[in-house]
Amino acid sequence: MIPVLKIAWRSIWRNRRRTILGMTAVGVGLMLIILYTGLMTGITAEAREGLDDVGLGHVEVTAAGWRGKHLATQSMAAVRIRAPALGLPADAEVSARVLARALVSSAHGSQSVEVAGVDWDQERLVASHLRTLAQGELPGPGDDRRILVGEKLAARLKLGLGSKVRVLAQRADGEIGAELWRVGGIFRSLSTATSERKAYVSAAAARSLLGVGEVAHQLVVQLPRAADADEVQRRLAAQLGPEYEVLTYGELMPMLREMEDLMDLVVWIAAFFIYGLVGLGILNTLLMSVLERTREFGVLRALGTRPGRMVAQVFAESFWIATLSGVLGLAAGLLLNWYGSEHALMNIGGADGHLEYLGSVVSSARKTHFSVPQALQAAALVYVMALVTALFPAWKVARLPPAVALRAN
Amino acid sequence: MPVIEVRGVTKDYLDKGKVVTRALRGVDLVVESGEFMAIAGPSGSGKTTLLNLLGALDTASSGTILIEGRDLGTLSARELSDLRRDRLGFVFQAYNLVPVLTAAENAEYVMELQGVGTRERRRRITELFGRLGLAELVHTRPLEMSGGQQQRVAVARAIATAPALVLADEPTANLDQTTGRELVALMRELNRERGVTFVFSTHDPMVLEQADRVVRLVDGRITADERKEAATSIPAGSVEAGVAAPA
Numbered sequence: 001m002i003p004v005l006k007i008a009w010r011s012i013w014r015n016r017r018r019t020i021l022g023m024t025a026v027g028v029g030l031m032l033i034i035l036y037t038g039l040m041t042g043i044t045a046e047a048r049e050g051l052d053d054v055g056l057g058h059v060e061v062t063a064a065g066w067r068g069k070h071l072a073t074q075s076m077a078a079v080r081i082r083a084p085a086l087g088l089p090a091d092a093e094v095s096a097r098v099l100a101r102a103l104v105s106s107a108h109g110s111q112s113v114e115v116a117g118v119d120w121d122q123e124r125l126v127a128s129h130l131r132t133l134a135q136g137e138l139p140g141p142g143d144d145r146r147i148l149v150g151e152k153l154a155a156r157l158k159l160g161l162g163s164k165v166r167v168l169a170q171r172a173d174g175e176i177g178a179e180l181w182r183v184g185g186i187f188r189s190l191s192t193a194t195s196e197r198k199a200y201v202s203a204a205a206a207r208s209l210l211g212v213g214e215v216a217h218q219l220v221v222q223l224p225r226a227a228d229a230d231e232v233q234r235r236l237a238a239q240l241g242p243e244y245e246v247l248t249y250g251e252l253m254p255m256l257r258e259m260e261d262l263m264d265l266v267v268w269i270a271a272f273f274i275y276g277l278v279g280l281g282i283l284n285t286l287l288m289s290v291l292e293r294t295r296e297f298g299v300l301r302a303l304g305t306r307p308g309r310m311v312a313q314v315f316a317e318s319f320w321i322a323t324l325s326g327v328l329g330l331a332a333g334l335l336l337n338w339y340g341s342e343h344a345l346m347n348i349g350g351a352d353g354h355l356e357y358l359g360s361v362v363s364s365a366r367k368t369h370f371s372v373p374q375a376l377q378a379a380a381l382v383y384v385m386a387l388v389t390a391l392f393p394a395w396k397v398a399r400l401p402p403a404v405a406l407r408a409n
Numbered sequence: 410m411p412v413i414e415v416r417g418v419t420k421d422y423l424d425k426g427k428v429v430t431r432a433l434r435g436v437d438l439v440v441e442s443g444e445f446m447a448i449a450g451p452s453g454s455g456k457t458t459l460l461n462l463l464g465a466l467d468t469a470s471s472g473t474i475l476i477e478g479r480d481l482g483t484l485s486a487r488e489l490s491d492l493r494r495d496r497l498g499f500v501f502q503a504y505n506l507v508p509v510l511t512a513a514e515n516a517e518y519v520m521e522l523q524g525v526g527t528r529e530r531r532r533r534i535t536e537l538f539g540r541l542g543l544a545e546l547v548h549t550r551p552l553e554m555s556g557g558q559q560q561r562v563a564v565a566r567a568i569a570t571a572p573a574l575v576l577a578d579e580p581t582a583n584l585d586q587t588t589g590r591e592l593v594a595l596m597r598e599l600n601r602e603r604g605v606t607f608v609f610s611t612h613d614p615m616v617l618e619q620a621d622r623v624v625r626l627v628d629g630r631i632t633a634d635e636r637k638e639a640a641t642s643i644p645a646g647s648v649e650a651g652v653a654a655p656a
Contacts, residue, residue, distance in 0.1 A: 003521050010509035299505040302466055303519050303566075304494020306487055403467035406501070 004309065008316030011289065022285035023325035029278040030329025030382050031336065033271050034375045038337040038368030039345070040267050044260045045369045048226040051249055054191040055116070055127045055198065057220035058229040060252060061236060064245045066217055070101055072172040075215035076244065086236060091224050095122035096216035098206035102169035104149075104199060106157040113153065113197045115167060117206020126222045129189040130200065136161045136185030144205040146184025150195035154186045161186070167199075171211040179209050271378075275385055282321055283389040290314060290393040297397050298405025307398040314394035315387070322386035330379045337375065340368030410478050412574050412606050413440035413463055418472030420458050420629075432458040434629040435472070440608060442573070445600045447617050448610045450626035456610035457578055459626065463608065464497055464576045465489045477573055494522050498567030500577035500609070504559040506551040506566070512558075513538065513547040516565040523570060537565050541595065557588035564596060568605055577609035581616055593619045 012019050051058065066074040075098075088094065098117035103110055116123070120138045124130040130138065130148070139146040147167070149159060159165065163183045171177040181201065189195040207213065223229060229248040237246040250257030290297070297310060339345075344365030415438040422430040432455045440446055448456050461467040462474055465481050474481045477496060484492065493499075498519075506515045516537065517530045525533075538544050541561050551559050560580060567575045577596070581589030593616050600607050609616070617623055625633040 003518075007507070007509060014509065295505070296507060299499075299501070299507065300518075301490070302464065302493060302499050304490050304492075304497075304522055306490045309522075401467065403461045406461075406466065406505075 004312050004316045005320075008313060008320055011293075012285075012317050012320050015289070015292075018285060018288065019321070022281050023321055023328065025281040026278045026321065026325035026382065027329035027332065029274045029281070030326060030378060031333040033274050033378045034330070034333025035336050035340065035368065036270055036274075037267050037374055037378065038340060038370065039366065040263045041371070041374070042341070042367055042369035044256075044263050045226075046367070047256060047259075048249070050190075051226075051253075052126055052128045052222055053189055054194050055129075055220070056249060056252060057126060058223045058226050058249050059221040059232050059236065060247050061219040061221070061240065062217060062245050062247075064243055067245065070099070070217075072100065072170065072210040072212055072217075075212060075217050076219065086239065088221060088232065088236075089224060089228070092232075093122075093125040093222040095119065095126045095220045096203070097123070097218040097220060098203050098210065098212070098215070099217040100169040100206055100210050102167050102199075102209070104147075104153070104157065105166045105168070106159055106163060108158040109156065111153060111156055111197070113149075113199050115147075115169065115199045115201060115206060115209070117201050117203040117209075119203055123200070126220050129187045129194065132188075133185045134188040136183070139184050139202060143184070144202045144208070145181055146201070147181040147205075148185040148187055148200040149183055150198055151186055151188050152192060152196035153199065154183070156196065159183050159186070167209065169209050171209070173211055175211075177209045177211060179205065181205070271381075275381060278382060279385040279389045282318060282386050283392065285321060286314065286318055286390060286393045289317065290397055294400065294405050294408035297400055298402050298408065301400065301402035301405060310397045310400075311394040314397055315390050318386040318390035319383075322383050326379045326382045329382070330375060333378070334370075334372065334375050337368050337370050341370035342367075411439045411475075412442050412444075412477060413438065413608070414473075414475040414478075415439070415459075415463070416473045416475075418459075418462060418469045418474060420455070420462060420467070421470045432629055433462070433469075436626075436629070436631055438624065438631065438634075440574075440606065442606055443600070443604045444622060445597060445607045445620055446609075446622040446624065447620035448608065448624050448626060449612055449617055450610075451612060454626040455629040456626055458629075460576050460578050460608070460610055463574075464499060465493055494519055495570065496573045498570070498572040498575040498605075500560070500563050500567050500575065500580045502579040502582045504551070504556065504563050504583070506559055506562055508551050511548050511550055512543060512554070512562045512565075515551070515562055516569050519566065519570050533569060534565075537569055541565050555588075556583055557585075557592065560584060560588075560592055561595065564592070564599070568599055568603070571603070572605065574606045574608065577607065579610055579612075581611065581613050586615065589613065590615055 061076070063074045063076050095118060100115045100117070102113055102115045104113050120130075124138065129150075133148070134151055136148075138148070147165060154160070157165070161183055165181055165183065167179045167181060169177050189198075203216070207215070221232065223232060226249065229250065233246050233248045237244075240246065250260075300310065344367050346366045415436055418433055418436045419431070420433040421428045422432060436459060448459060450456050458467070462469050463476070465476070465484075468482070476492065479492065481489065507518065510518065513534050516534050520530045520533065534547070538547060541564065543558070543561055543565060546554060546558060546562065551562070554562070580596070581592055584592060596607055596609075597619055599605055611617060620637070622634070622636045624631055625635075
């Protein structure tokens with residue numbers, strides 16, 4: 001073992017109680033940071049993951065201006081837009097939608113909804129509520145007479161499987177288009193808006209309703225990592241040009257992005273204070289240790305130890321304190337965080353165990369987001385704090401005149 | 410070349426820029442290699458201050474100190490550290506061993522600073538500890554040793570690197586008379602066997618009896634410089650008499 005580290009290791013154990021108390025404070029601080037970060041990032045991460053329940057993509061492409069007017073004519077040549085051609089990540093899911101604002105009527109009432117004409121195989125990958133239907137099943141290929149409605153819409157219009165609904169929408173030529181479809185399935189969405197105001201038909205059926213050709217109004221992209229949305233947006237926007245509008249989920253749901261930023265800020269503020277306390281814990285332990293050993297440092301200087309090695313000595317003690325408390329805090333933090341990711345740490349209420357949160361859906365049982373890199377990052381900051389807080393005691397030791405230090409009691 | 414040359418050295422202790430204590434007042438002293446010399450004087454006479462200056466632990470207010478011809482006033486902090494490491498050994502009144510190191514590790518410390526390899530360090534320590542009767546204390550920590558044992562380890566640490574000069578500040582002050590006598594005898598033997606120059610401060614008459622030369626300090630001035638020809642093993646003519654500084 002390097003002598004500096006050996007002396008440092010033994011030195012930190014001279015006052016066991018103080019060292020253990022100091023390290024416990026640092027370790028608990030680190031554990032709290034890991035746990036708190038896990039909780040905070042957990043809720044935003046789940047909200048991002050919950051976007052597919054409301055049918056929102058991490059990135060969406062529409063014709064420029066479509067979002068303002070939702071006209072059937074503001075469409076894209078859907079057949080030409082395919083994921084490989086767009087250079088999207090291989091594991092990204094893409095679905096093209098033909099969208100119509102329509103009035104759905106049954107014998108018991110009517111409701112304005114957004115009807116999405118989709119390719120079922122594509123859409124079920126980006127809209128989780130289509131993966132397991134509450135009733136019925138997805139229409140087969142070529143079945144263009146079936147409509148899928150949400151549970152709340154079905155309840156409002158008293159619809160069951162096989163019920164007839166009339167759908168009215170403005171066609172591309174300005175006339176009113178009308179179709180009579182039968183309910184082929186009822187889906188369950190945790191989002192009220194989706195469950196009550198959204199319906200699905202095949203893309204061919206929607207095109208027929210709107211009187212348009214092989215076009216789509218919206219391209220929805222679900223990415224493996226929501227954090228890549230900005231990069232994918234930049235690439236797509238550059239590739240597609242000004243005729244298209246490419247937006248991220250943060251732009252589509254600015255509240256969600258703002259909440260993410262706010263959560264980050266809250267985490268940083270909490271971390272600032274906790275790391276401050278961690279730093280004070282290390283500083284206190286080191287400073288007390290150094291001040292108590294002024295005479296000993298004087299002896300080491302008298303024996304010919306260079307100031308640089310004295311500095312290294314203090315940093316080595318700081319290193320050991322940070323390492324021991326870091327390992328303990330990291331282990332405890334990871335364990336708690338893992339437990340919190342498997343079993344909810346708390347339940348914040350909500351119907352069916354879920355809550356609508358900023359337009360998305362999250363579980364009311366609050367789980368943490370388990371991330372080893374995130375925890376390692378927090379632990380690395382403990383080392384940085386240890387380095388920074390060791391500067392002052394190290395500076396004091398390096399400047400200590402040997403004769404003065406030797407006179408110290 | 411003398412091991413030590415002190416010319417007109419003064420040392421003032423200041424407080425807020427004002428001299429509060431004049432510890433040394435124009436000291437001149439020459440010490441040749443192989444001397445076994447005591448600095449005697451009452452408390453507050455400047456003994457420790459002079460040893461600190463000779464050991465490059467403090468700086469003089471005026472005057473010149475040369476160790477083996479090197480003017481301490483011209484050396485950087487790093488060069489002074491290296492000088493202490495390579496050419497000087499220290500024995501302190503309060504032993505001042507590093508409490509977290511064993512006896513052997515304490516004695517090895519300076520060799521480790523010098524970059525001496527582990528095997529060579531162990532060889533030298535084994536030989537030295539055997540010579541000083543410390544063989545059984547190799548793995549013992551200072552707090553588990555008696556005062557006499559600690560001071561012997563401190564002597565081992567001081568001479569382990571074969572320094573040109575060992576400075577000892579009242580080395581027997583914390584020891585009982587028997588142990589103190591044994592320690593001085595040990596230093597004397599090392600002085601004779603290895604030719605190590607010893608300069609130590611004391612006001613213990615028993616220690617003074619053992620010294621070849623006694624320099625007396627009173628109120629920061631050298632008032633006497635006595636040599637005992639019969640007691641010394643130093644070849645005649647190798648010692649230049651120190652000259653008491655005029656007031």
